[in-house]
Amino acid sequence: MKNEYIPQLSEIKEVIKHTDLEYTFRMAFDGEVKPGQFFEISIPKYGEAPISVSGIGDGLVDFTIRRVGKVTDEVFENYVGDKLFIRGPYGNGFDINNYKGKEIVIIGGGTGVSPMRGVIQYFAKNPTDAVSTTVIAGFKSPDDVLFKKDFEEWSKTINVIKTVDNAPEEYDGPTGMVTKYIPDLKFQDIKNAVFICVGPPIMIKFTIMEIQKLGVADEQIWTSYERKMCCGLGKCGHCKMDDKYVCLDGPVFNYTEAKELFD
Amino acid sequence: MGYKFSKEEMASIFSKLAVDYDVFAPVVKKGDGTFSDVDVVRYDKVSSLDEIEFEKKSDYSFKEALLPINETIFYFTEDETTVPKGPAKERLVFLRACDLNAVKRLDQIYLKNGFEDFYYKRTREMTKFVLMGCKESCTSGFCVSMGTNTTDEYDLYLKLDGDNAYVEAKDEKLAEAFKSGNEEAVSPDFVSENPTKVTLPKNITPETMKSELFKEYGNRCINCGRCNFVCPTCTCFTMQDIFYKDNEKNGERRRVWASCQVDGYTEIAGGHGFRSDNADRMRFKVMHKIHDFEKRFGYHMCVGCGRCDDVCPEYISYSNLVNCLGKECE
Numbered sequence A: 001m002k003n004e005y006i007p008q009l010s011e012i013k014e015v016i017k018h019t020d021l022e023y024t025f026r027m028a029f030d031g032e033v034k035p036g037q038f039f040e041i042s043i044p045k046y047g048e049a050p051i052s053v054s055g056i057g058d059g060l061v062d063f064t065i066r067r068v069g070k071v072t073d074e075v076f077e078n079y080v081g082d083k084l085f086i087r088g089p090y091g092n093g094f095d096i097n098n099y100k101g102k103e104i105v106i107i108g109g110g111t112g113v114s115p116m117r118g119v120i121q122y123f124a125k126n127p128t129d130a131v132s133t134t135v136i137a138g139f140k141s142p143d144d145v146l147f148k149k150d151f152e153e154w155s156k157t158i159n160v161i162k163t164v165d166n167a168p169e170e171y172d173g174p175t176g177m178v179t180k181y182i183p184d185l186k187f188q189d190i191k192n193a194v195f196i197c198v199g200p201p202i203m204i205k206f207t208i209m210e211i212q213k214l215g216v217a218d219e220q221i222w223t224s225y226e227r228k229m230c231c232g233l234g235k236c237g238h239c240k241m242d243d244k245y246v247c248l249d250g251p252v253f254n255y256t257e258a259k260e261l262f263d
Numbered sequence B: 001m002g003y004k005f006s007k008e009e010m011a012s013i014f015s016k017l018a019v020d021y022d023v024f025a026p027v028v029k030k031g032d033g034t035f036s037d038v039d040v041v042r043y044d045k046v047s048s049l050d051e052i053e054f055e056k057k058s059d060y061s062f063k064e065a066l067l068p069i070n071e072t073i074f075y076f077t078e079d080e081t082t083v084p085k086g087p088a089k090e091r092l093v094f095l096r097a098c099d100l101n102a103v104k105r106l107d108q109i110y111l112k113n114g115f116e117d118f119y120y121k122r123t124r125e126m127t128k129f130v131l132m133g134c135k136e137s138c139t140s141g142f143c144v145s146m147g148t149n150t151t152d153e154y155d156l157y158l159k160l161d162g163d164n165a166y167v168e169a170k171d172e173k174l175a176e177a178f179k180s181g182n183e184e185a186v187s188p189d190f191v192s193e194n195p196t197k198v199t200l201p202k203n204i205t206p207e208t209m210k211s212e213l214f215k216e217y218g219n220r221c222i223n224c225g226r227c228n229f230v231c232p233t234c235t236c237f238t239m240q241d242i243f244y245k246d247n248e249k250n251g252e253r254r255r256v257w258a259s260c261q262v263d264g265y266t267e268i269a270g271g272h273g274f275r276s277d278n279a280d281r282m283r284f285k286v287m288h289k290i291h292d293f294e295k296r297f298g299y300h301m302c303v304g305c306g307r308c309d310d311v312c313p314e315y316i317s318y319s320n321l322v323n324c325l326g327k328e329c330e
């Protein structure tokens, strides 16, 4: 029987530095992975941290990690030319089929863009699989922007609004919160729209309020939850909300389900 | 098949069994209780029958025989991990009806909620259960209300009565050990009434979650976590990495029992917590026991053993809270 708690060493193929605090680690991994799923980055002596898959390639997975504490500090400081222990993938992830043929709006805040990056990549590469695709991504300041190259690439095939909360005067580009850009969205048929929204809890809350003003039904909205996790396996209990385990049943939830979940 | 023995005969058979099996049973520990200088009954490995406490309900449940308070997941050196060996011997665990019903809840989480748990499974497969009957009900338990006062999931039933001992062996291999006894029909003692009764709330709505009762009871909670640690159905843990003083590159990863009432349970990076308020924690615990688990798995988590009420240093009564909630939701 497989012991899911034992992490495997995986080679770091490439490190992409977005900001001082946020790097993407491109790692060797063979196996099936879906965008929105996560792995436990597992560093003996330091602990484990659940990290979303931010990209999927041939024999590769990307993790975009924000340096915030014990485990993530260790990853940033000692990765050079090296390997990391990982285990996963866990969680349900996004099902691309739910969005095909729709007018898609993807709204992300900060590292919240990571779990959706695979979805964005898919529709940027296959724009005709959707009626339209719009990405609204919000970052704190121009220095905090992640995936800069991606945004340039994506804007060739899909609509991209990359906004920053605060910017110096000479900054030319969208500013303000992501919510500012929601009322102006245009749809051929609002009933055929789908929204995916991931970010900090407060951002999710206000974004969904704004989306609902458009007259969108709950079934048309998807989100992904971040909760404390100590196993990723439905055992430790920390991620439980009502009768759901975020690590097993989520982290991606349709809003019909998500709105019922109570911390 | 049932057999009758003298107590001495039983004691000698037991001593032989305790060689083939690791036996975990409730024993009295002197002056170790919640309230100082009070004896506590908790589980330990035993080798003779007279070590076992048959009368008093154990303060802590049997669960540490399957889920140690802290369990090494692996040892690590700079570039290697090693999984510790599983149990060397089969084990016998002595417990009562409520607790044997709790085993089903542990199995549910550790074997049937997503992934199978490697460590639990390997111990569980080596474990047989010995039922201790209940001639009389304990005071705080409400197993009858929870439908957990009976069970037929035991491998062995063992009863001491004065100078006599009775067994019913359902497990064939265990039965071998008792073949020398006089055949006699034996059936377990189960209680059919408890002094404590609980009526579960019937119509739980989102409004129930906002009940003032959680505030009232939660405000008195000091977040010690004992109610979770004594509970036979609480299964949460936290991962912990430790390293050794003599060589900091070596150490082990452990899992340690966790409590949803204790600070830090929901805390994520940056100090953000999802249930900082005691009322929310109380609500979370109670709803899991009598609502959420049932919604997911079709039967209630709580087996009504009453231990959480017995242990609470603040005299917070979960069973009272559930009864009051039941009245509110009528």
Ligand SMILES: Cc1cc2nc3c(=O)[nH]c(=O)nc-3n(C[C@H](O)[C@H](O)[C@H](O)COP(=O)(O)OP(=O)(O)OC[C@H]3O[C@@H](n4cnc5c(N)ncnc54)[C@H](O)[C@@H]3O)c2cc1C
Binding pocket: A038, A047, A048, A049, A050, A051, A052, A053, A054, A063, A064, A065, A066, A067, A068, A069, A070, A071, A072, A073, A111, A114, A115, A225, A226, A227, A228, A229, A230, A251, B267, B268, B269, B270
């Ligand atoms: C499903 C999911 C996906 C995530 N995806 C990403 C991502 O793509 N990129 C990214 O940078 N971060 C992500 N996070 C957050 C990330 O897991 C935390 O920032 C990280 O655990 C912090 O660990 P640390 O040891 O460095 O920090 P510390 O604050 O030192 O962490 C202490 C302990 O708290 C726990 N913990 C802290 N924060 C979290 C958290 N948010 N969720 C669960 N446990 C936590 C960890 O178990 C850790 O052992 C995700 C979280 C979840 C639940």
Ligand code: SF4
Binding pocket: B220, B221, B222, B223, B224, B225, B226, B227, B228, B261, B311, B312, B313, B314, B315, B316
């Ligand atoms: S035993 Fe009592 S005081 Fe301690 S955490 Fe439980 S309810 Fe709170």
Ligand code: SF4
Binding pocket: B227, B230, B231, B232, B233, B234, B289, B301, B302, B303, B304, B305, B306, B307, B308, B309, B318
């Ligand atoms: S919640 Fe209390 S009464 Fe119910 S099983 Fe746990 S300890 Fe026993």
Ligand code: FES
Binding pocket: A228, A229, A230, A231, A232, A233, A234, A235, A236, A237, A238, A239, A240, A245, A246, A247, A248
């Ligand atoms: S992370 Fe442990 S149960 Fe979900």
